[in-house]
Amino acid sequence: MSDSPAIIHGAPEAEGHGHHAHPPYLRHHFESVEQQADTTNFAMWLFLLTEIMFFGGLFTAYLIYRNWYYPAFVAASHQLNIFWGTLNTLLLITSSFTMAMGVWCAETRKQSGLVLCLILTFILGIGFLGIKTIEYKEKIEKHHVPGFHYSLNSFLNPDSDEAAKAAGDKPLPLDMARHTEIYFSLYFAMTGMHALHMIIGIGILGFMIFRARAGAYTNGHVTFVENFGLYWHFVDIVWIFLFPLLYLISRHANQ
Amino acid sequence: MTEEKELLETQHHVVSPKIYVAVFLSLLVFTGLTVGASYIEMGVFNPIVAIAIACIKMVLVVLFFMHVRYSTKLTMLTVGCGFFMFLVLISMTLADYISRAWGQW
Numbered sequence: 001m002s003d004s005p006a007i008i009h010g011a012p013e014a015e016g017h018g019h020h021a022h023p024p025y026l027r028h029h030f031e032s033v034e035q036q037a038d039t040t041n042f043a044m045w046l047f048l049l050t051e052i053m054f055f056g057g058l059f060t061a062y063l064i065y066r067n068w069y070y071p072a073f074v075a076a077s078h079q080l081n082i083f084w085g086t087l088n089t090l091l092l093i094t095s096s097f098t099m100a101m102g103v104w105c106a107e108t109r110k111q112s113g114l115v116l117c118l119i120l121t122f123i124l125g126i127g128f129l130g131i132k133t134i135e136y137k138e139k140i141e142k143h144h145v146p147g148f149h150y151s152l153n154s155f156l157n158p159d160s161d162e163a164a165k166a167a168g169d170k171p172l173p174l175d176m177a178r179h180t181e182i183y184f185s186l187y188f189a190m191t192g193m194h195a196l197h198m199i200i201g202i203g204i205l206g207f208m209i210f211r212a213r214a215g216a217y218t219n220g221h222v223t224f225v226e227n228f229g230l231y232w233h234f235v236d237i238v239w240i241f242l243f244p245l246l247y248l249i250s251r252h253a254n255q
Numbered sequence: 256m257t258e259e260k261e262l263l264e265t266q267h268h269v270v271s272p273k274i275y276v277a278v279f280l281s282l283l284v285f286t287g288l289t290v291g292a293s294y295i296e297m298g299v300f301n302p303i304v305a306i307a308i309a310c311i312k313m314v315l316v317v318l319f320f321m322h323v324r325y326s327t328k329l330t331m332l333t334v335g336c337g338f339f340m341f342l343v344l345i346s347m348t349l350a351d352y353i354s355r356a357w358g359q360w
Binding site: 033034037038041042045046048049052053056059060063064067082086089090093094096097099100101104107108222226229230233234236237240241243244245247248249251252 | 267269270271272275276278279282283286289290292293294295296297298301302305306308309312313316317319320321322326327329330333334337338340341344345348349352
């Protein structure tokens with residue numbers, strides 16, 4: 001048998017990893033741990049780019065429809081509550097911070113710190129969804145969910161609606177008022193897709209808490225936590241744009 | 256061989272918690288700024304200011320929370336290409352809408 005490691009690689013004698021020393025998590029088709037980490041990082045970013053294009057389509061639709069049916073979009077956005085939106089932004093930014101700290105704990109092999117960070121991220125994510133539920137409930141009660149039961153009342157008689165009255169809305173003509181339904185369709189599509197990403201993320205976080213308690217991720221192999229962190233921060237970035245576009249930019253636009 | 260592996264492993268850049276805290280605080284400040292700015296009447300500049308602040312927040316998250324500042328050139332190029340391509344797609348779509356039937360809907 002040759003003394004070259006390249007030739008004995010994969011041969012029967014190489015069973016049991018006796019042929020060369022390497023961390024157990026290094027897959028055989030990679031040269032080094034660094035190459036493995038760079039490759040998975042690159043792959044994760046490619047996935048995130050497809051996500052950017054996906055949400056980008058929704059943002060573009062919002063941009064075009066807002067320009068087309070501007071008065072309807074302004075009046076409809078006055079129905080959103082800035083307090084809940086701001087609180088949700090703070091929750092999500094904080095969860096991004098705890099997630100980043102979780103990655104640091106994994107890198108520096110602090111198991112209890114990692115578990116704590118993951119649990120905090122989990123709780124903040126649940127909190128975000130809880131507030132989203134309060135907001136959705138209000139939309140359902142006011143019949144602002146697009147469909148057969150959609151009500152134009154807040155836009156035809158703004159004085160009868162607390163939020164519309166507070167924003168100083170004027171009654172919209174019927175054809176323009178009908179276009180508020182497009183705003184709410186986009187609102188539910190965008191925040192709903194964002195919430196779905198949060199739900200998936202929270203599910204993976206639960207799995208990671210379970211695994212981290214068993215000692216995973218703090219053995220030098222941080223790829224999973226790191227790439228999940230990228231996903232979680234991406235979801236945060238989507239909200240960073242949703243918040244001003246849906247809640248803030250139409251505050252002053254109707255006078 | 257083992258020493259080489261360990262050397263490679265230590266090349267993994269660990270971003271310090273100080274940077275995370277600084278980024279977190281800036282994100283909170285920018286959130287406050289964007290909410291405050293929405294209560295000020297600026298006409299056409301309201302959306303511009305809001306989106307500019309959102310872009311700054313995004314860059315902070317991408318560079319530091321997502322470690323792109325410390326990543327390989329391949330990752331930097333991938334991220335850059337992705338955002339550039341996204342802007343190209345948006346501009347081309349908008350160019351079509353602006354030039355075709357603006358005001359006729």
